[in-house]
Amino acid sequence: MSETARVVVVGGGIWGCSIAYHLARAGVSDVLVLERRELASGNTSQAAGLVGQLRASELMARSIMTVVDRLTRWQAEHGEDSGFRQVGSLKLALTDARVRELEAQVAQACGWGLAVELVAPRDAQARVPLLETNGVKACAWIPTDGYAEPYTLAMALARAARRLGVRMRTQTPVTGITLSRGRSTPTSMRSTRGPSDRDAAPIALVTCIPCAARPAPSSGPACKRRWRGARDTRRGGFRAAGASARAGRGRCRRRRDR
Numbered sequence: 001m002s003e004t005a006r007v008v009v010v011g012g013g014i015w016g017c018s019i020a021y022h023l024a025r026a027g028v029s030d031v032l033v034l035e036r037r038e039l040a041s042g043n044t045s046q047a048a049g050l051v052g053q054l055r056a057s058e059l060m061a062r063s064i065m066t067v068v069d070r071l072t073r074w075q076a077e078h079g080e081d082s083g084f085r086q087v088g089s090l091k092l093a094l095t096d097a098r099v100r101e102l103e104a105q106v107a108q109a110c111g112w113g114l115a116v117e118l119v120a121p122r123d124a125q126a127r128v129p130l131l132e133t134n135g136v137k138a139c140a141w142i143p144t145d146g147y148a149e150p151y152t153l154a155m156a157l158a159r160a161a162r163r164l165g166v167r168m169r170t171q172t173p174v175t176g177i178t179l180s181r182g183r184s185t186p187t188s189m190r191s192t193r194g195p196s197d198r199d200a201a202p203i204a205l206v207t208c209i210p211c212a213a214r215p216a217p218s219s220g221p222a223c224k225r226r227w228r229g230a231r232d233t234r235r236g237g238f239r240a241a242g243a244s245a246r247a248g249r250g251r252c253r254r255r256r257d258r
């Protein structure tokens, strides 16, 4: 059986579901998610789900502020619970060096528009009575932080994506990605239904076009590490080898088909 899609997202964890949803929301049609097991069965189901906006990098801080903004409006927009609980969070400093770092982070974050304040340890304890404040030198209180139950959120994203037309195939491991000769963008993927591709014949051939959700790494050390050695010489293509492909930004370094 073969199937085509404009965009293929490999992996139905919270990232895959979110990428698929946001692509569809941005108007990209014909998006397909391939998940080797069940949706949110990987790291996502293990996560504590803390959503903290106080970050050292402006990009990270603003990204998570956008996430929080979207999550707080989710119920009104989609008519269902996202799993997000906006209970606030505390960041504690136990050493003088950490106090200076925290103060600098708070000043920076205020400039980026985050509601955050330094509070005395006794005020922190008033918010969290079980908190042991001995040795705590400074605290930052971020009232709009919270936690998201990761499985609930991933499923909410998956349902929202499906409502926008995204197709999701579970029990469908990607076992190979083929690049066309002379090009660095994937043109097809091999996939089988079942936990192993050893005995099963490929059943899905998906035609991709280069676009936002390239199933290939961007140029970061983690991406290179993840994909290094992933070339499957028997097939002359790429073996997915447990990698979950995400929306790649920037330049990509990929190995050519041989």
Ligand SMILES: Cc1cc2nc3c(=O)[nH]c(=O)nc-3n(C[C@H](O)[C@H](O)[C@H](O)COP(=O)(O)OP(=O)(O)OC[C@H]3O[C@@H](n4cnc5c(N)ncnc54)[C@H](O)[C@@H]3O)c2cc1C
Pocket: 010, 011, 012, 013, 014, 015, 016, 034, 035, 036, 037, 038, 039, 040, 041, 042, 043, 044, 045, 046, 047, 048, 049, 050, 051, 172, 173, 174, 175, 240, 241, 242, 243, 244
């Ligand atoms: C103990 C723990 C606590 C954490 N706490 C937090 C926290 O408090 N806050 C926070 O923000 N983050 C936290 N994280 C991190 C968070 O869980 C991950 O960043 C997030 O779940 C990653 O999502 P993902 O979709 O990239 O990966 P995953 O959820 O692992 O999804 C990847 C999916 O790809 C599928 N897949 C892999 N290979 C293939 C293939 N070849 N074909 C098809 N499908 C494939 C897998 O089956 C899997 O479902 C925590 C993680 C752990 C382990």
